[in-house]
Amino acid sequence: SLNGETEEIKKLYGLSGLTGPLAFRNSGAARFLIARRLVEAGARFVTLTFGAWDTHAYHYRGIETQMPVLDIALAALITDLDQRGLLSKTLVVVNSEFGRTPKINAGGGRDHWPRVFSTVLA
Numbered sequence: 001s002l003n004g005e006t007e008e009i010k011k012l013y014g015l016s017g018l019t020g021p022l023a024f025r026n027s028g029a030a031r032f033l034i035a036r037r038l039v040e041a042g043a044r045f046v047t048l049t050f051g052a053w054d055t056h057a058y059h060y061r062g063i064e065t066q067m068p069v070l071d072i073a074l075a076a077l078i079t080d081l082d083q084r085g086l087l088s089k090t091l092v093v094v095n096s097e098f099g100r101t102p103k104i105n106a107g108g109g110r111d112h113w114p115r116v117f118s119t120v121l122a
Contacts, residue, residue: 002033009033012080014072028066029073036080039090053096057107078122087122094120 002010010016014029031048038046050073051066074094081087099117100110 002030005033009080013076014069028069029076032073032077033080036077036084036086039081039086040084055100055109056105056111057109059100059104059109061108074120092120092122 002015007016010033013033015033028050031050035046035048050070052062053066055062074092078087078092081090081092096117099113099115101113103110105111
């Protein structure tokens with residue numbers, strides 16, 4: 001539950017103004033906020049999942065819905081940790097087990113590309 005979080009913090013993470021069960025509205029962004037709460041509570045290792053990136057077909061349609069949420073929530077996590085004085089002792093890592101082919105396949109998607117993938121550290 002995100003009870004006790006201010007509307008300002010919810011807005012930072014992209015969760016402001018949502019109605020209904022949070023899990024069905026923007027659970028990806030909520031996981032980032034929950035991760036911050038766990039770090040703030042003293043957890044030494046936190047992991048979360050985000051999205052469904054298996055874009056063998058309709059690659060761009062899939063990422064167009066997920067990337068804005070990821071961008072906002074990840075930036076919010078880093079900002080929030082920094083403002084609370086927690087970023088200096090927290091390593092944020094974003095990665096996956098493989099990348100995507102540079103070439104678009106016949107289904108408008110991108111296949112697995114184990115030779116390269118991205119990692120973000122903050």
